[in-house]
Amino acid sequence: MPMTHPEGMQPIPVEPEGAVAVPVGDSGFTLALPVFEGPLQLLLHLIESRQLDVLTVPLAEVADAYVEHLSRHPVDAANLSEFVSIAAQLIFLKSKRLLPTEPIPPLPEGGDEPDEEELRRRILEYRALRDASKVLGAMDGAAPVMRREPREADLPEVPAEPIAVGILVAAIEALAAIPEPVAPPPAVVPREITIGQQIAVLRQALSAGGRVLLQTILARCGSRTEAAVTFLAALELVRRRQVTAEQHDIFGPIVIEASAGEVMP
Amino acid sequence: MERDQPADLGAFFEALLFIAERPLTTPELAELGSVPRLQAEAELSALAERLEEDERGLRVQHHDGAWQLVTAPEVGARLATYAAREEARLSSAALEALAVIAYRQPCTRGDVERVRGVDSDYVIRSLMHRRLVVEVGRRDTPGRPVLFGTTFSFLERFGLTSIDDLPPLSSDAAQLTALTEPAEPAVADGE
Numbered sequence: 001m002p003m004t005h006p007e008g009m010q011p012i013p014v015e016p017e018g019a020v021a022v023p024v025g026d027s028g029f030t031l032a033l034p035v036f037e038g039p040l041q042l043l044l045h046l047i048e049s050r051q052l053d054v055l056t057v058p059l060a061e062v063a064d065a066y067v068e069h070l071s072r073h074p075v076d077a078a079n080l081s082e083f084v085s086i087a088a089q090l091i092f093l094k095s096k097r098l099l100p101t102e103p104i105p106p107l108p109e110g111g112d113e114p115d116e117e118e119l120r121r122r123i124l125e126y127r128a129l130r131d132a133s134k135v136l137g138a139m140d141g142a143a144p145v146m147r148r149e150p151r152e153a154d155l156p157e158v159p160a161e162p163i164a165v166g167i168l169v170a171a172i173e174a175l176a177a178i179p180e181p182v183a184p185p186p187a188v189v190p191r192e193i194t195i196g197q198q199i200a201v202l203r204q205a206l207s208a209g210g211r212v213l214l215q216t217i218l219a220r221c222g223s224r225t226e227a228a229v230t231f232l233a234a235l236e237l238v239r240r241r242q243v244t245a246e247q248h249d250i251f252g253p254i255v256i257e258a259s260a261g262e263v264m265p
Numbered sequence: 266m267e268r269d270q271p272a273d274l275g276a277f278f279e280a281l282l283f284i285a286e287r288p289l290t291t292p293e294l295a296e297l298g299s300v301p302r303l304q305a306e307a308e309l310s311a312l313a314e315r316l317e318e319d320e321r322g323l324r325v326q327h328h329d330g331a332w333q334l335v336t337a338p339e340v341g342a343r344l345a346t347y348a349a350r351e352e353a354r355l356s357s358a359a360l361e362a363l364a365v366i367a368y369r370q371p372c373t374r375g376d377v378e379r380v381r382g383v384d385s386d387y388v389i390r391s392l393m394h395r396r397l398v399v400e401v402g403r404r405d406t407p408g409r410p411v412l413f414g415t416t417f418s419f420l421e422r423f424g425l426t427s428i429d430d431l432p433p434l435s436s437d438a439a440q441l442t443a444l445t446e447p448a449e450p451a452v453a454d455g456e
Contacts, residue, residue: 144345
């Protein structure tokens with residue numbers, strides 16, 4: 001707990017406007033808790049609830065309350081890094097105040113040392129627009145102005161020229177001339193081909209003479225998929241050293257031969 | 266004849282805005298009235314003032330170089346009862362983002378986030394969805410971020426006749442605006 005600023009550092013009731021769903025446990029159960037959406041909102045609330053003057057209060061004075069709040073209350077998780085960034089700035093400002101005799105050498109140009117006045121400007125700017133947003137909120141829909149709704153007459157007109165009966169007859173006849181679409185099969189049933197099945201096919205083919213031309217088997221395949229699976233089955237048999245495959249030229253015939261000692265069914 | 270011309274023009278514009286089913290731009294009105302753009306603008310402004318001074322039930326609304334005739338905010342609440350229009354209230358987050366865009370327009374999502382200190386992607390998209398803000402262009406800086414501005418729907422909902430009608434920001438903020446507003450090319454508004 002802070003020792004340096006005893007005047008009003010006790011936890012204060014916090015009542016942000018927005019309520020955010022906070023998950024509890026991992027069961028998908030959420031509680032709507034009032035949380036601060038952004039660090040500036042929280043910071044401004046801490047200052048205003050203590051009736052401090054934003055224009056003059058050393059921001060270091062609210063550092064403890066800010067960190068205290070962060071550690072005890074949920075904040076909008078999406079903006080957690082923003083909260084932490086402001087917390088770091090406040091702690092830095094406070095540390096500078098606590099060590100007044102040892103001035104911290106200024107960082108080189110372009111460094112991101114927190115600047116109290118810059119932070120104060122942001123708070124003030126936020127406050128101005130927050131106040132404006134409250135005024136807007138009160139105006140929202142209170143005294144709306146309305147424009148004239150487009151009437152039927154404003155809608156695009158239907159062409160008014162009479163349509164010759166012949167055109168309609170021709171249209172219906174043209175429609176009638178189109179053959180009825182063929183009903184699709186009730187359902188598409190994919191045919192599953194497994195490598196195992198195709199291994200059996202290959203072994204069957206090899207059982208006759210122990211040699212077979214792969215292309216003759218592929219030629220019997222009904223689909224591209226079946227051919228691909230058959231080819232994979234051949235590779236699998238080669239891998240198992242149950243057959244050997246030979247091809248002399250690119251795109252030439254592939255001869256599959258049962259390895260010595262392999263008994264084909 | 267010469268002397269009567271301006272009054273006639275005002276009446277003509279009033280009637281034109283009455284029958285138009287969408288906002289009319291200054292060039293359109295100038296062409297329909299066969300007058301230079303500046304004269305059309307002056308005439309429309311005079312019409313707007315007359316309607317307000319005489320406490321009529323109608324107002325001229327002006328936004329982004331276009332004009333439309335709307336009902337007066339003074340009768341809005343009672344009209345809303347008749348029109349049975351009840352819109353969902355905006356969340357405080359949406360109002361904050363809307364305020365930044367309304368007062369700083371045209372501005373980018375980054376500008377909104379810088380002021381609010383929080384990610385504002387979602388609220389801006391919800392404002393776009395409600396047609397309260399629209400993309401109005403891109404800023405000529407690296408990444409060419411999208412610029413947002415408010416719409417006629419925004420003015421209608423908040424009972425404003427133009428964005429000049431927005432309640433003024435508190436005084437210390439007005440000074441701050443000069444300090445923190447990024448330098449950007451002047452935005453041509455109409456002429």
